[in-house]
Amino acid sequence: MAILEIRKYPARVLRQKSLPVTTFDPRLQTLIDNMIETMYEAPGVGLAAPQVGELKRLVVIDISSREGRSPLLVLVNPVIASREGEVEFEEGCLSLPEYTVTIKRAEKVVVKALDRDGKPIEIEGVNLLAIALQHEIDHLDGILLIDRISPIKREFFKKRYKKIRKLNT
Numbered sequence: 001m002a003i004l005e006i007r008k009y010p011a012r013v014l015r016q017k018s019l020p021v022t023t024f025d026p027r028l029q030t031l032i033d034n035m036i037e038t039m040y041e042a043p044g045v046g047l048a049a050p051q052v053g054e055l056k057r058l059v060v061i062d063i064s065s066r067e068g069r070s071p072l073l074v075l076v077n078p079v080i081a082s083r084e085g086e087v088e089f090e091e092g093c094l095s096l097p098e099y100t101v102t103i104k105r106a107e108k109v110v111v112k113a114l115d116r117d118g119k120p121i122e123i124e125g126v127n128l129l130a131i132a133l134q135h136e137i138d139h140l141d142g143i144l145l146i147d148r149i150s151p152i153k154r155e156f157f158k159k160r161y162k163k164i165r166k167l168n169t
Contacts, residue, residue, distance in 0.1 A: 001030075001037045003034070003037060003038050004034050004052040006094050006095060007051055007052065008097065009096050009146075013050050014050055014051070017140070018050055018056055018057045018058075019057065020057050021077055021114075024116070024117060028056075028058075031049070031058070035049065035058070036060050038052060039062065045062060045065065046059060046060065046063075047060050047094065047136070048140055050142070051094060051095050058075070059074075059075050059140065060072070060074050060075075061133065067129070070129060075113035076116065077113055078111050078136075079113065080111055081122070082109065083106035083108070083109050084106060085106060085107030085108055087105060087127070087131075088104050089103060089128075090102050090103075091103050093135070095139075096144065096145055096161075099161070101145060103131075103145065105135075107126065108124070108125065109130045109133050110122060110125075111137070146158075
């Protein structure tokens with residue numbers, strides 16, 4: 001297994017729409033294992049394939065560090081089948097280091113996907129799991145956290161981010 005490079009904003013790959021996975025071969029299994037290791041190393045509660053430069057509809061999620069009863073999820077070609085309620089939650093993103101913002105999302109979601117072996121699964125997520133599912137699936141569609149905030153907050157983020165990048169170069 002290997003730790004993969006997490007792409008940071010404004011990397012172009014983060015804005016592209018991912019393609020469905022059609023082949024469940026050893027290469028995919030290696031990518032899944034490497035994404036899991038990368039997510040834990042970061043550390044994060046979720047990681048989408050575009051964040052490691054792969055335009056595949058693949059996410060890994062493990063919220064057990066915050067809610068101990070949740071298993072590791074590997075979701076291939078995930079689709080949100082239903083949404084209920086609304087909740088505000090402070091989110092961060094491995095592709096937007098050191099930035100958090102409060103976002104409104106559905107409080108409960110049902111996601112249909114395939115597992116790492118290509119078998120259909122359905123996941124019901126509430127609270128943090130619902131947030132993580134929505135956040136990672138957004139990545140598959142080229143949507144970032146900053147796309148879900150007001151234009152004023154987005155401009156503030158961009159100015160702050162440019163300043164931080166200048167300081168780090």
